[in-house]
Amino acid sequence: MTRDDLVGYAVPALTLGLGLCAWEALVRVFDIPPYLLPAPSVIIVTLFTDWGTLSASLWVTLSITLKALLAAVIGSVTLAVIFAQSRLVERAFYPFAVALQVTPIVAIAPLLLIYLAPSVAVLVCAFLVAFFPLLANTTLGLSSADHNLVDLFQMYRATRFQQFMLLRLPSALPYFLAGLRISGGLALIGAIVAEIAAGSAGQGSGLAYRIVESGFRLNIPRMFAALLLISVAGITIHVFLTAFSHWLLHEWHDSERGREA
Amino acid sequence: MNKFASIAREVGEAISAKAVPATAPRTPLATFTDVDKVFTNKTIALSGLNLEIRSGEFLSLLGPSGCGKSTVLKLLSGLTSATRGDIGWSCERPDFGFVFQEPTLMPWSDVFSNVWLPLRLAGVSKEKARPRVAEALEQVGLSKFAKAYPRQLSGGMKMRVSIARALVTRPAVLLMDEPFAALDEITRLKLNDDLSQLQASLGATVVFVTHSVFESVYLSDRIVVMAARPGRAVAEIEIDPPGERGENFRLSERYAELCRETSRALHLAMGEAAPGELCE
Numbered sequence: 001m002t003r004d005d006l007v008g009y010a011v012p013a014l015t016l017g018l019g020l021c022a023w024e025a026l027v028r029v030f031d032i033p034p035y036l037l038p039a040p041s042v043i044i045v046t047l048f049t050d051w052g053t054l055s056a057s058l059w060v061t062l063s064i065t066l067k068a069l070l071a072a073v074i075g076s077v078t079l080a081v082i083f084a085q086s087r088l089v090e091r092a093f094y095p096f097a098v099a100l101q102v103t104p105i106v107a108i109a110p111l112l113l114i115y116l117a118p119s120v121a122v123l124v125c126a127f128l129v130a131f132f133p134l135l136a137n138t139t140l141g142l143s144s145a146d147h148n149l150v151d152l153f154q155m156y157r158a159t160r161f162q163q164f165m166l167l168r169l170p171s172a173l174p175y176f177l178a179g180l181r182i183s184g185g186l187a188l189i190g191a192i193v194a195e196i197a198a199g200s201a202g203q204g205s206g207l208a209y210r211i212v213e214s215g216f217r218l219n220i221p222r223m224f225a226a227l228l229l230i231s232v233a234g235i236t237i238h239v240f241l242t243a244f245s246h247w248l249l250h251e252w253h254d255s256e257r258g259r260e261a
Numbered sequence: 262m263n264k265f266a267s268i269a270r271e272v273g274e275a276i277s278a279k280a281v282p283a284t285a286p287r288t289p290l291a292t293f294t295d296v297d298k299v300f301t302n303k304t305i306a307l308s309g310l311n312l313e314i315r316s317g318e319f320l321s322l323l324g325p326s327g328c329g330k331s332t333v334l335k336l337l338s339g340l341t342s343a344t345r346g347d348i349g350w351s352c353e354r355p356d357f358g359f360v361f362q363e364p365t366l367m368p369w370s371d372v373f374s375n376v377w378l379p380l381r382l383a384g385v386s387k388e389k390a391r392p393r394v395a396e397a398l399e400q401v402g403l404s405k406f407a408k409a410y411p412r413q414l415s416g417g418m419k420m421r422v423s424i425a426r427a428l429v430t431r432p433a434v435l436l437m438d439e440p441f442a443a444l445d446e447i448t449r450l451k452l453n454d455d456l457s458q459l460q461a462s463l464g465a466t467v468v469f470v471t472h473s474v475f476e477s478v479y480l481s482d483r484i485v486v487m488a489a490r491p492g493r494a495v496a497e498i499e500i501d502p503p504g505e506r507g508e509n510f511r512l513s514e515r516y517a518e519l520c521r522e523t524s525r526a527l528h529l530a531m532g533e534a535a536p537g538e539l540c541e
Contacts (some may be wrong), residue, residue: 148365170369
């Protein structure tokens with residue numbers, strides 16, 4: 001680890017630590033009651049004491065997010081590949097995709113809850129939010145192969161399939177991965193929003209419902225603990241997808257390489 | 262073994278077996294007779310082009326932008342067809358190698374896979390292609406770089422990879438579209454030397470498109486000067502170097518004389534076009 005790395009990690013860690021200390025001191029000095037603003041130490045303790053309930057909810061939210069993301073990847077790549085085959089099909093279906101994208105998911109959720117079981121409706125909401133960036137990026141990526149390379153493939157009499165596998169798919173990969181990173185975060189947001197709209201209680205409820213429920217009960221420390229878990233889940237998804245993208249692209253793509261001096 | 266490659270080898274061997282000296286008459290390989298090419302947007306790229314490409318020669322097409330030089334290469338390769346006129350081949354249509362102005366490499370593939378591509382598209386497996394790829398990389402002096410990625414290479418090295426990819430099918434005809442235009446002068450001179458030697462040893466026919474008088478005189482057996490709007494051939498210059506092509510030729514009085522002559526022909530060709538239409 002170089003000096004630059006040390007500074008790069010140490011400085012943000014230090015500011016975060018100082019911020020938490022200031023928060024803790026503020027609560028203690030002014031004797032703020034935990035139902036108004038809990039101290040970081042109280043939140044951590046709550047996280048441990050309520051771990052049973054919270055971890056179950058975390059798992060529910062995470063599994064919805066990941067299932068939605070997986071479905072969005074499969075759906076969008078399939079559709080993008082179909083779009084890439086025919087301009088006409090793309091023109092025909094794009095209005096539907098755009099309409100679904102621009103309508104806020106909070107507004108669609110109540111309708112979905114009428115048609116579908118709450119657990120399925122939440123999944124569909126998260127899927128819809130994650131779907132569009134992936135579709136748009138992959139479609140763009142598939143049509144952005146280097147024109148000279150397309151000419152070269154034609155000169156060497158490549159089949160349509162060869163051109164697709166050896167040229168269009170690799171060209172689309174950076175675009176797809178950029179879309180995936182956006183959709184990873186959006187799938188979590190979609191799942192949380194849909195859970196709040198669904199308001200489903202009981203065993204199979206996710207972190208969003210824990211927040212709503214804690215609000216009703218004025219259990220503010222637990223509310224903060226649930227928020228913390230959502231943040232950590234979001235950060236984990238982001239870090240994982242960034243690492244995945246780096247792993248696939250670092251050999252060749254400019255976005256994944258520092259500039260050599 | 263794919264059909265094209267084997268044909269290419271036979272043609273290549275037939276040509277190199279003859280080992281034609283630069284001065285001896287060469288047999289025509291392809292003949293353009295009164296060829297017109299009009300694009301769908303009504304642009305006239307070529308009008309009444311007559312051109313002969315001779316077996317085993319290094320032919321340069323020299324001219325201003327818009328004179329249809331690149332269109333000639335596309336017609337030869339069969340990527341597009343003539344609107345009018347005839348392009349005749351003396352034998353069966355040969356196998357081609359292509360080099361563009363940009364190296365046009367696949368950034369996600371290493372040097373080996375980039376050079377393997379033409380064989381891969383013809384159905385040759387990686388293992389079977391290995392000796393041929395190694396041979397092509399050796400010809401351009403990049404044997405040690407098979408595992409490198411394009412972004413790790415300099416502009417000149419990328420162009421060498423591009424040339425290796427064109428050579429890997431052992432084509433009888435090499436079509437080069439301003440391959441060194443984007444390179445710095447020093448790299449360009451070095452690549453000119455290497456290309457000249459390579460062509461002499463392979464005996465392949467090269468059709469080379471360029472803007473540069475000096476480059477065309479240095480490399481070619483014959484230069485065809487073209488004029489723009491509409492594109493057509495206006496002059497033909499035979500290049501007869503006193504000795505071997507190399508630094509001595511570049512510094513010789515004969516080279517300077519040929520450059521002057523070619524330059525004059527090019528200016529004449531450009532003078533015929535209306536002013537302001539010379540550049541794009």
